[in-house]
Amino acid sequence: MSTQANPIPEVSGKEYLPEGGVLLIPNRLSMEDLLLLEAQLKGRDITYLVGSSFEYSSEIKDFLQKEEVQGLEFICSEENQEAFKKAVHDCVTRGDAVVFIPGEVNARCAQTTCVPTPVVKFLVNAGVPVAPLFVEHLAETRLAVETVEEAGGTVLSFGKVLEGGHANSANYFENLLEASERAFSQRSILKASLAFTLLRGLKQHGTTARVIDGVDGKELGFDKVFAAAAALSKHIRKSTSKKRVGILLPPGKGGLIANLAVLFAGKVPVNLNFTAGVEAVNHSIKEADLDRFLTAQPFIDKLPKFPWPSEEKLIFVEKVLPKIKGRIKLWYIFGKLFSANRLAKMLGVCKTGDREEAMLLFTSGSSGSPKGVVLSHRNLLANINQFGSRIDLTKEDKVLGCLPLFHSFGATVTMWYPVIQGVTLVTYPSPLEIAKLAHLIEQYQISLLLSTPTFLRGYLRKAKPEQLRSTTLVVTGAEKLPSKVAEAFQKRFGKPVLEGYGLTETSPATNVNLPNPEPCDSGDCRPVVINHRPGSVGHLIPGIAVRITNPDTDEALPIESSGMIWLKGANIFEGYLNQPEKTAEVLIDGWFRTGDLGRMDEDGFLYIEGRLSRFSKIGGEMVPHEKVEELINSAMGYDPEDERKITIVGVPDEAKGEALILLTTEADLDKSELRSRLLAKGVPALWIPKTLTVIDAMPHLASGKLDIKSCEEAALASRGVPAL
Secondary structure, eight states, X not given: XXXXXXXXXXXXXXXXXXXXXXXXXXXXOOHHHHHHHHXXXXXXXXXXXXXXXXXXXXXXXXXXXXXXXXXXXXXXXGGGHHHHHHHHHHHHHTTOEXXXXXXXXXXXXXOSOOSOHHHHHHHHTTSSOEEEEEEEEGGGGOOTTSOHHHHOOEEEEEOOOBOGGGOSHHHHHHHHHHHHHHHHTTOGXXXXXXXXXXHHHHHHTTTTOEEEETTTOOEEEHHHXXXXXXXXXXXXXHXXXXXXXXEOOOSSHHHHHHHHHHHHTTOEEEEOOTTXXXXXXXXXXXXXXXXXXXXXXXXXXXXXXXXXXXXXXXXXXXXXXXXXXXXXXXHHHHHHHSOHHHHHHHHXXXXXXXXXEEEEEEOOOTTSSOOEEEEEHHHHHHHHHHHHHHHOOOTXXXXXXXXXXXXXXXXXXXXXXXXXXXOEEEEOSOSSOHHHHHHHHHHHTOOEEEEOHHHHHHHHHHOOGGGGTTOSEEEEOSSOOOHHHHHHHHHHHSOOEEEEEEOGGGSSEEEEOOOOOOOSSTTOXXXXXXXXXXXXXXXXXXXXXXXXXXTTTOOEEOTTSOEEEEEEETTSOOEEXXXXXXXXXXXXXXXXXXXXXXXXXXXXXXXXXXXXXXXXXXXXXXXXXXXXXXXXXXXXXXXXXXXXXXXXXXXXXXXXXXXXXEEESOTTOOHHHXXXXXXXXXXXXXXXXXXXXXXXXXXXXXXXXXXXXXXXXXHHHHTTOOOO
């Protein structure tokens, strides 16, 4: 064995390793990783598994040729399965640690595993105890503000051993993800404060990155953004003693400076949903205990019907900043002269935050009253790292920030992420003005476009192909991506639409499809790890584990089965504000019950199959609203990927528990004809709506998502039941 000195790795889950023989299957293994693993297996005999057709580095090839190294070469094919089983079984019976060495592959940054699925299936069929091993190189995916030393070295995270019938590829991948979650949680940055990390970003990228206001074209370097936010923070400290400060601003220079200033003041920013109803807004203000609100007079003028707080509670950013111009200049000079540590001390910014509340967002209220989602410093810094490491933008890239700041993607991905990573941000106050957004994308050569399927339809109508030529990533979420929209976008712009998934409670990103990696050169014959599968929401981003359970009993199911999706990771929220009972319902031992139903395929792509709130229990049977909608669209010849014409809603029913009501914008839809067509297609009578209600337009939220709460209110009103 090698006697070369190596850095000491972080080790997690070593207690899972059995004393006897075991087959270790790592997600990857460089030469340095191999030597670190050897040190952990000291005292055991090691047999290395090597694929005869795999590509290996010259270092690993030289290592395997050493006389004292015991290797076992295999061919990954069905014909060789039995011979492979016997050879591995003999090694494990002797008590060996059998270590598989993955071959080199063509993969994107921060890939969870570099072992192709067919290889995993071949290995786990060996009929011996199998242990996943997740190898994490912390420095490779560190935030831009971290040094290599701060980020840390290698983490070896051992998964639970799988034996007997439990040793299959689905269970292997599930346990590998749990090991990856533990490895990711070792990152030191997760204990930092969001405010200090943002300060470091503004300082480090002060002259290389900027925010560009798409309305007036004015640009501010991050050094000037810091100065304005630092000066404004002092004003905020004097204005209120409350823990949280409300913000009512769209994306733009003002919104960014306001949020930074609140954090620098040692307080929690609460970006309020200015598109919500009066009741929802007042509920959010009361829950958050707000007495001061950062806004601007021009924005107030645009929303005359909004329930604005009294004027003495409002802090007008555009009026305050000119009055403190002298202090802004002073902080600009300080920003050039002093280190981030010194600046933090001068501002009173804490360097550590960990699980303390950093930001409060409210859910959309699409299926009930808005809930306050407490996001900690750990949550937000984790998600910035997770999402950022996968999309892997450079300082030459630019991000379009037009999603509202009360939207979790708008806050994390198009506000905090660019500041910390040093990516120039181009802002515009609305995602609806597609013609203007397309012009900005072309003018500033924007790389990353975050949108929703609803807004993408606008690009299809109003944007020219050449305007989106610079975009390398078009990522969509918030609602299911219709294949028709994806195909039309690809055809018109030559860009794949990359569907992702996330929730406010997950800070928000958890999954994303990405372009497959390009070969390094024409002779690159390494296997490609695919990153894009249409219909799915992509792979889990780093550091997130998944479980699938029976929705009724919470009994664990294989992750390839359909059921309730549970997620675990450093990005999972701390709980609902002032609602311990609701928190306890969805957070159990660090696992978050998403409320979404889905499954994961054998290559790790997650499929969302519906939301539990969109099921009705009728006569003891679970009836899926979205499936019923699909059947009705088919029966009536409606194109489900055009404007929505129908929505199914469940309402209380004394006889059956619940009853289905069909909301439709089609005034000529005949209930009897619909029933006949559905019965002719073999649809169960239980699934056929008993009531049909015509409405003028289907209600949607500002994000484009269906407003389920308003649909339910319309359905109840049709039965003479007042809304709650």
